[in-house]
Each structure stands twice: as structure tokens, then as C-alpha cells.
Amino acid sequence: MSTQIGYTRPLKTMILGFLGFALAAEALTYAEKSGFIEPSLEKRAMGLLIGALIILIGNFLPKARPLNAPGVNLPGPAAAAERFAGWILFAVGIAYIVLFAFAPLDQARKISSILGIGTIIYVAASWAWMLPGALLGGQEESLADSQRAAKKRKLIVMLLFAFFYILATKCVVSLLHNRSQIEEAGRWMFMGFMLLYVALTVVLNRNRCAH
């Protein structure tokens, strides 16, 4: 029982924050399109919003334990990498907020995008080598445990994918100026993320069936 409370609470906060972000972003875009606010103000506000989202995800990442699940005992280094990713995201989120609050907009967009892409690459690289062990290893004690683990992993994988996809899209859009370039990049990114997501889902489901 304690395990369940332990992981659903941070996960719920993350999902709620994510939905709040989506709503606020939608409202901002609408306000800019209908002429309530200036485009530059919209870009600044959007940057601040993304910064807040990065801080939220980073803060709860080590608590939600994406690589861990009931019954899986991660080795020390894997748990440490999870924690470190949380710290990095937290710091990057603060950098976003400072940049978009004080720096000239052009520079803020450029620097924040490079920071964002760097973070995504770092997190992907540091997790890639321990992901198979985290997902496939570990003996769940009971059927209930393994079902809970599968449910949790599905939720968190979905959430993190959505988060990294949004972050990557925003970064690419602010780095590229040409509209056709953006569209081209967007297509490739969408395909890449989709393929990765399907691959992960297959791995997760196979693990669940093994029990």
C-alpha cells in the first residue's frame, strides 16, 4: 500500500501540471491570434511557462522514479542518474525562466533552445544504457505488483514522451527560421518519437506478459 501512495502522488502532480501547462499554452496562443497581446509578449510568456514545466517535471522526476517500479531494485548508479537528470532539468528550468524574464528575446530563444536540446540528449544518453536492465530486470513479488508496475510505467513513459516531444519541438521552432525547414524537421521528429514510443511500448508489454 505504501508503495502505491509513494508513486501515484508525484505522478498525479506531474500529470496535473502538464494539463495545466497545455491549457495555459493554448490560452496564450489564442490571445495572441486574436490580438489581445503582442507576439513578443506571447513568446516570452510561453518561454516562462515552459521553464515552469521543466522545473515541475525535473523536481518530481526523482520521486516518480521513471526507471523504477514496484519489485524492481535498481542498482545505485541507475538511481543516481535518475536523480541527476532531475537536478539538471530543474537547473535548466530556472535558466529558462531567467532568460525569458530578463534577456533580449532573440538571445533568450537561441540559448534556451540549445540548452533544451542539450538536456534532451543528455537525459536520453544517460538513461539509454540502463533502460533495458530497468525495464526487463527485476522480479516482481506478486501479480498485483507486476500489474501496478506495468500501469505506472505506461503512465510515466507517456508523460515523459509528451514532455520531451513538446520541449524538442519548441527548441527546433525557435532555432530554425525558415517555415519549410521547420515543417521538415517536425515531420522527422514526429516519426522518430513515434517509432521510439512504439518500441518502448512493445518492450514494456512483453515484460508484462512474461509474468
Place this chain on the structure above:
Amino acid sequence: MSRVFKALSDPTRRRVLQLLRDRPMSAGELADHFEVSKPAMSAHFAVLREAGLIDSQKRGKSVIYELQMSVLEDALLGFAQGFGWKLRDSKGAKTKPLDREVFNS
């Protein structure tokens, strides 16, 4: 949040969290690092678990504890350690330990 502050305001509990930074440990392993009676250690674990700072898993006969701290809580632990926080009413842990937190080895 007050539970977190309470949990972090005890040196023994802070040491437990620092030990768990290296790797997940069983209750017995953790208790070996302290000269505190086992029931008292169980009470400490219970306070940490209630605050959501650690997660417990039953593995056969022993209970394995793992760290489960957000970035802010981790930073708070650093502050608490640095300034040596202590509770004003030092009556100790009041939370009742669960049955499974009492050692069986």
C-alpha cells in the same frame, strides 16, 4: 510539507537518507550503521515513509528501503544538514511503526 520538515529535523533520519543515496538497503543493513535500538529505528523509518521520502518494498523476509525524494526535498535535506536543524519538542518519533517494519532478523 510539515511532515517532510519533521522528518528532516532529526540527525539519525538525515543519516539514513544519506546512506540510501548510495544504494537501496534493507532495514537490517541500515540499522547496523546506528547505535539505536531496533524499535526506535523502525519508528524513524516510519516517519520517513509517511513523509514520502523513502519507499519500502518487501523482499522475502526483509524490507528494502529506497530513496524517493524530489529535487526540492533533496535540497532541503542539504540545508537541514548544513544548519543542523532540530525539533523544538524532542519527544522523538510519534508515528507508530507498521508491523512489517519491525525486524524479523
